[in-house]
Structure formats: C-alpha cells, structure tokens
Amino acid sequence: MTASNPSIRPNTLRSGPDESGHFGPYGGRYVSETLMPLILDLEREYRAAQADPAFKAEFDDLMTHYVGRPSPLYFAERLTEHLGGAKIYLKREELNHTGAHKINNCIGQILLARRMGKTRIIAETGAGSHGVATATVAARFGLPCTIFMGAVDVERQQPNVFRMKLLGAEVVPVTSGAQTLKDALNEALRDWVANVHDTFYIIGTVAGPHPYPELVRDFQSIIGQEAREQILAAEGRLPDLLVAAVGGGSNAIGLFHPFLDDASVKMIGAEAAGYGIDSGKHASSLAGGSPGVLHGNRTYLLQDDDGQITEAHSISAGLDYPGIGPEHSWLHDIGRVEYQPVTDDEAVASFQLLAKLEGIIPALETAHALAVVEKVAPTMARDQIIIINLSGRGDKDIPTIAKAQGVTI
Amino acid sequence: MTRLADSFARSRAEGRAALIAFVTGGDPTPAATGAILDALVEGGADVIELGMPFTDPMADGPAIQRANLRALAAGTTTNDLLAIATAFRVRHPQVPLVLMGYANPMVRRGAEWFAAEAARAGVDGVICVDIPPEADGALGPALRAAGIDLIRLATPTTDAARLPAVLDGASGFLYYVSVAGITGTQQAGQASIETAVARFKAATDLPVAVGFGVRGPEQAEAIGRVADGVVVGSAIVDLIAEHGAQAAGPVREFISTLSAAVKRAAKEKAA
Ligand SMILES: Cc1ncc(COP(=O)(O)O)c(C=O)c1O
Numbered sequence: 001m002t003a004s005n006p007s008i009r010p011n012t013l014r015s016g017p018d019e020s021g022h023f024g025p026y027g028g029r030y031v032s033e034t035l036m037p038l039i040l041d042l043e044r045e046y047r048a049a050q051a052d053p054a055f056k057a058e059f060d061d062l063m064t065h066y067v068g069r070p071s072p073l074y075f076a077e078r079l080t081e082h083l084g085g086a087k088i089y090l091k092r093e094e095l096n097h098t099g100a101h102k103i104n105n106c107i108g109q110i111l112l113a114r115r116m117g118k119t120r121i122i123a124e125t126g127a128g129s130h131g132v133a134t135a136t137v138a139a140r141f142g143l144p145c146t147i148f149m150g151a152v153d154v155e156r157q158q159p160n161v162f163r164m165k166l167l168g169a170e171v172v173p174v175t176s177g178a179q180t181l182k183d184a185l186n187e188a189l190r191d192w193v194a195n196v197h198d199t200f201y202i203i204g205t206v207a208g209p210h211p212y213p214e215l216v217r218d219f220q221s222i223i224g225q226e227a228r229e230q231i232l233a234a235e236g237r238l239p240d241l242l243v244a245a246v247g248g249g250s251n252a253i254g255l256f257h258p259f260l261d262d263a264s265v266k267m268i269g270a271e272a273a274g275y276g277i278d279s280g281k282h283a284s285s286l287a288g289g290s291p292g293v294l295h296g297n298r299t300y301l302l303q304d305d306d307g308q309i310t311e312a313h314s315i316s317a318g319l320d321y322p323g324i325g326p327e328h329s330w331l332h333d334i335g336r337v338e339y340q341p342v343t344d345d346e347a348v349a350s351f352q353l354l355a356k357l358e359g360i361i362p363a364l365e366t367a368h369a370l371a372v373v374e375k376v377a378p379t380m381a382r383d384q385i386i387i388i389n390l391s392g393r394g395d396k397d398i399p400t401i402a403k404a405q406g407v408t409i
Numbered sequence: 410m411t412r413l414a415d416s417f418a419r420s421r422a423e424g425r426a427a428l429i430a431f432v433t434g435g436d437p438t439p440a441a442t443g444a445i446l447d448a449l450v451e452g453g454a455d456v457i458e459l460g461m462p463f464t465d466p467m468a469d470g471p472a473i474q475r476a477n478l479r480a481l482a483a484g485t486t487t488n489d490l491l492a493i494a495t496a497f498r499v500r501h502p503q504v505p506l507v508l509m510g511y512a513n514p515m516v517r518r519g520a521e522w523f524a525a526e527a528a529r530a531g532v533d534g535v536i537c538v539d540i541p542p543e544a545d546g547a548l549g550p551a552l553r554a555a556g557i558d559l560i561r562l563a564t565p566t567t568d569a570a571r572l573p574a575v576l577d578g579a580s581g582f583l584y585y586v587s588v589a590g591i592t593g594t595q596q597a598g599q600a601s602i603e604t605a606v607a608r609f610k611a612a613t614d615l616p617v618a619v620g621f622g623v624r625g626p627e628q629a630e631a632i633g634r635v636a637d638g639v640v641v642g643s644a645i646v647d648l649i650a651e652h653g654a655q656a657a658g659p660v661r662e663f664i665s666t667l668s669a670a671v672k673r674a675a676k677e678k679a680a
C-alpha cells in the first residue's frame with residue numbers, strides 16, 4: 001500500500017491511481033485469487049485500448065451517433081432567478097440515450113469486453129439506470145446479459161426493470177442482506193467468479209478493484225471535458241463551482257476530473273443522508289463512515305467497530321450504497337472536494353422544484369445535487385457560475401415520488 | 410515445528426491426507442460453537458478452519474452465506490471469535506486452528522492488532538479470501554511478525570505465470586480452491602484436481618490441500634489419494650443449519666465418515 005502524506009500535494013491531482021491502483025491509501029485490488037488474473041488481464045487490455053486510436057475512434061463515434069453527445073450545457077434561467085445568486089448551468093446527461101450518464105461507461109466497457117473476447121455480460125444495478133444502460137449496450141453488441149438487482153430495488157424501480165427485460169436482459173432479484181445495491185454487487189461478484197472464462201462484469205460506478213475506478217472515471221470524464229469547452233464558449237471563463245450527486249461517484253468524478261487542477265474551481269459532492277446522519281439511517285459514507293475494505297477496494301464505508309458493513313438508507317436506489325469510490329475518499333481527505341449530506345426530504349423538494357421551474361424531471365439521485373445548489377447558489381454572487389451534473393432523468397422515480405406523496409397511480 | 414507443519418507431518422507419516430474441517434464461528438451461537446469444534450476434533454479432523462462471520466461473504470454460496478448471517482444475528486463479535494479460539498486452544502493444545510474470512514473484519518482495528526490478538530488466542534494460520542498476493546502488505550507482514558501463517562489460495566485461474574507470485578510469502582499450506590466459483594455449489598472433476606495438485610507439488614514443498622465442493626466421503630477419499638489435505642465446509646455447515654445447537658452429534662458422525670475415507674485412501678495408496 002502506498003502511504004500518503006496529506007501535507008505533500010502532488011503537482012497534479014489527475015495522475016492517479018498509482019501502479020497498484022491506489023489513490024493515496026484508497027483503492028487497490030482486494031479480490032479473490034480466482035478474479036485476480038482476470039483483473040490483471042483487464043488492466044493489460046485497457047492499457048492496450050488506451051494506446052489504440054481505433055478504440056478511441058469507435059468510442060467517440062458511438063458517443064456521437066448512438067448516445068447523442070455532446071450533451072447540452074443549459075443555462076437554467078428560471079432556477080437561477082428563483083435562487084437569486086450564482087448563474088446555474090445544467091450539464092444535461094439526462095438527455096443521453098437511456099436517460100442517464102451511465103451509458104458513457106457502458107459503451108467503453110462493452111468495447112473492452114469485445115476486445116477481450118468475452119461473450120456474456122453481467123452487471124449490478126441500484127436505480128436500474130446502470131442496468132438499463134448495460135442491457136442496452138449488450139443488445140447493441142449482441143451479447144447475452146444478466147443484471148443483478150436487490151429485490152427491494154426491483155420493487156421501487158419497476159419501470160426500469162421492465163425496460164431491462166424489453167431490452168432482452170435477464171433480471172435477477174437478489175434476496176440477501178438488505179436486498180439493495182450492495183447485495184446486488186455481492187451477487188454479481190459471485191456470478192463472475194463462477195464464470196470468469198466467458199463473462200465480462202460491467203461495473204456501474206467508480207468502485208470495485210483496480211482498474212475499474214480508473215477506467216470508469218476515464219469513460220465518464222467526457223462529461224467534464226465537454227462541460228469545460230462549453231462553459232468557456234458560453235462564458236469565456238471557468239465555473240466557480242461544480243456540483244454532482246455521489247453514489248459510487250461516477251457522474252461526479254466524470255464532471256470533476258478534468259477540472260481538478262484548476263484551483264479556482266470548487267467542487268461539492270452530494271451524499272445521500274437518508275433520514276439524516278444522526279438518525280443512523282443514511283448512505284453518507286464520508287460524513288458517517290470510516291475507511292475499510294469492501295468490493296475490491298479500500299475506501300470509506302459504513303461499518304461497525306468489528307468491520308461489519310452496516311445497511312445504507314436512501315430514498316434514491318442509486319445512492320443506497322454503504323461505500324464510495326476510492327478516488328473520492330482521497331479527494332475528501334486532501335480537501336480538494338467537499339462532500340455534503342442531503343436528506344431524502346431535501347432531495348424530494350428539489351426534485352419538485354426543478355420540474356416546476358425548468359420543466360425537467362430529474363432523477364432522485366440528481367435531486368441530491370440540486371438540493372446542494374439550492375443552499376449554496378443564494379450565497380454566491382450573481383456573476384459567479386455553477387455547473388450541476390444533471391446525471392439522469394426522473395421517469396423511473398415517478399412511482400417512488402407518488403408513494404412519498406401518498407398518491408396511487 | 411509449528412502446529413500446522415506438525416499436523417501435516419503426522420498425517421503424511423500415516424500415508425494419508427489431513428482432514429481439514431470448516432465451520433462458521435458463532436453459528437448457530439457463539440456459545441454453541443465450542444461443542445461443535447470439539448465434535449470436529451473427536452470425529453477425526455486434523456485441522457480446524459474457524460470462519461469469521463462477515464456481512465458480505467462475496468465468495469460464499471448460499472449455505473455459508475446463511476451461516477454468516479445466523480452467526481451475526483446471534484450477535485457474534487470479533488471478540489467472541491477470539492474467545493472461541495482461546496478456549497479451543499486450552500482444550501486442544503495440539504490441534505491447529507486457522508481463522509478464515511474476509512479482509513475488513515481482520516483489518517478493522519489494524520492488522521497488527523488482529524495479528525497480536527490471534528496469536529494470543531493460539532491461532533496458527535489465517536486465510537483471507539480478498540487479500541491476494543498483490544495486497545499482501547495489508548495483512549501478511551503483521552501476521553508473519555506474530556508467527557501466524559498467511560495461507561495462500563490457488564485457483565483454477567492461477568496459471569503457471571502467476572503461481573510464483575502466489576507461492577512467494579506463502580506458508581502453512583497451499584489451499585487449492587478447486588472450482589472457479591463460490592463455496593458449496595459446484596464440484597471439480599477428479600482429473601482436473603489431480604493435474605492441478607501435481608503442478609503445485611512440483612513448485613512448492615508446502616502441503617497442498619484441496620477444497621470447495623467436497624460434499625462427502627467418496628470425494629474426500631478420491632482427493633485424499635492425491636492431495637496432502639482435504640477441506641470440507643458447506644456440507645458440515647448444512648448439518649449445523651439443520652440441527653442448530655444440537656449439531657455436535659451429527660457433525661461428529663459425519664466427520665468420522667470423512668476421516669475413515671481419507672484413511673481408506675491411504676491404504677489404497679499403499680497398496
Ligand atoms: C441518474 C443517476 N445519478 C447518479 C447515480 C449515482 O451513481 P454515481 O455516483 O456512480 O454517478 C445513479 C445511480 O444509479 C443514477 O442513476
């Protein structure tokens with residue numbers, strides 16, 4: 001393990017992870033021996049792909065013509081006016097094919113799967129956004145696909161479950177543990193060790209063993225690269241603040257990473273605080289957790305004194321996870337990114353606000369980022385600029401919101 | 410000689426494989442585990458693997474997953490596990506005891522803390538599912554400094570290029586996970602086990618034990634003919650699931666059939 005001295009800052013914050021897959025003391029490869037050769041293969045293949053112009057050309061082509069990129073950077077005039085502070089721009093990832101940022105990563109990984117000659121795809125999903133995106137690319141590339149989803153999430157994200165099935169995926173409800181995202185990940189890992197010879201595991205966020213946190217980040221960084229160009233074109237300068245919701249942290253790191261070395265750009269990640277940090281029922285692994293080892297990497301986790309993982313809670317299935325990507329743990333420790341907890345109630349209120357003010361129904365995950373903006377925008381000057389990652393659309397959450405309001409649909 | 414080396418040497422002197430028995434600590438309760446461990450020894454187990462329960466046993470099939478949950482539901486803590494080990498060591502001064510589990514509970518209070526407490530409890534070895542050789546630094550140095558073997562795992566995906574990395578720093582014995590998969594679900598073909606064991610024995614002097622999917626005497630006997638150790642887990646855990654706090658009797662009986670099987674294998678080898 002690489003020991004990190006937080007008082008010594010590297011010249012760039014964008015060079016991680018190191019060779020052993022660490023961001024400071026976080027990350028690494030904590031997997032069973034069965035998976036280890038595969039993880040090393042994946043890393044070799046990813047390095048080869050990075051050096052191969054044809055790989056990038058195909059990725060870019062699919063981004064343009066299949067996903068519909070670049071996604072717009074939209075000035076939210078009415079939201080800006082309503083909050084009465086900084087100018088707010090929305091990076092419209094919800095307009096991507098399948099309705100969230102998740103597809104960016106899935107395209108990259110399925111191209112890697114094909115390079116490696118794998119013939120079967122598996123994935124875990126919480127909200128179903130990643131499951132839908134995975135089922136979509138599997139259909140596009142003609143590969144059979146199995147999605148693991150906690151039984152509780154299957155229940156609360158019915159529209160996405162149906163979408164995955166329409167796309168030809170098999171959806172396996174996972175009944176162990178709290179039957180949410182963590183348990184889906186466990187089950188996907190169990191399937192993977194039993195099928196290493198032909199199966200590619202498309203992890204949906206910047207977690208898991210090295211090199212997943214790195215490659216998922218790289219594929220998602222297209223968000224920040226575009227946003228950077230777009231804001232320079234629109235405003236002639238860099239933004240003052242970036243805000244994104246953090247589950248595992250893929251949409252957040254995708255937006256943040258290209259700006260990490262721009263000291264003037266502040267960043268806030270919104271963690272799901274469920275019923276509040278003090279209630280003990282939340283999913284804020286930074287605000288309410290401590291470092292440990294789970295799902296292949298060392299990172300902040302919700303756990304007890306014995307290292308047993310405690311259950312996360314969030315109204316948003318995509319944030320209902322007791323860990324966070326290792327790069328975020330490091331960015332938290334060195335203070336480059338600030339992470340703020342946002343409760344279920346705050347997220348639901350912001351969900352409704354954006355729908356009414358801008359005619360955009362955001363995903364409940366995304367609504368956590370909006371809640372942060374509601375708090376900070378009014379404290380900023382009118383000539384300052386915020387970019388929010390509008391990571392997904394909220395159609396999938398209609399049943400959850402209806403239930404929260406006591407409405408039967 | 411360590412208790413582990415001593416035990417393998419004794420089995421070898423009898424011309425047979427060592428019988429290694431796994432149960433999850435605290436299943437069904439911490440109080441019931443002692444009697445179950447005694448039953449393993451009385452039935453003829455040579456080495457005891459005591460599972461440390463974890464909320465997220467990613468490498469385990471349904472049987473051991475449920476055992477983990479039963480143990481945690483019964484309130485089993487790391488201190489309970491250490492107390493179970495300590496008491497076992499008093500009752501069975503010569504029987505090697507290996508803790509098996511996942512990284513997070515082992516490193517939670519620091520690897521040094523864990524290594525010191527395990528050593529004090531009389532633990533001889535540790536098997537950690539999610540610490541591959543590449544992550545050895547997180548646990549290996551602390552255990553070795555405390556005189557505890559970190560037992561390495563080899564799997565069907567451990568190819569010739571990788572084997573030296575697995576063996577570098579390995580001690581106690583080499584544990585061959587004979588199927589690429591989770592515990593208690595599939596069984597490996599005998600031919601593939603024989604090929605793998607021969608490959609490992611050509612590369613190391615450590616005893617080679619074979620586990621995953623060994624359900625009963627027949628397989629134990631077949632594997633006993635070629636390996637230095639036979640590991641049985643899920644099949645015992647199934648008995649505990651069925652009999653709960655009354656499991657000691659049925660477990661003792663089952664282990665004696667396995668013990669007889671590895672002894673039969675010895676006779677066949679000699680013949
Ligand atoms: C729309 C949307 N945003 C955010 C997330 C959280 O994931 P991440 O933190 O990896 O972006 C999810 C997860 O399902 C999601 O569906």
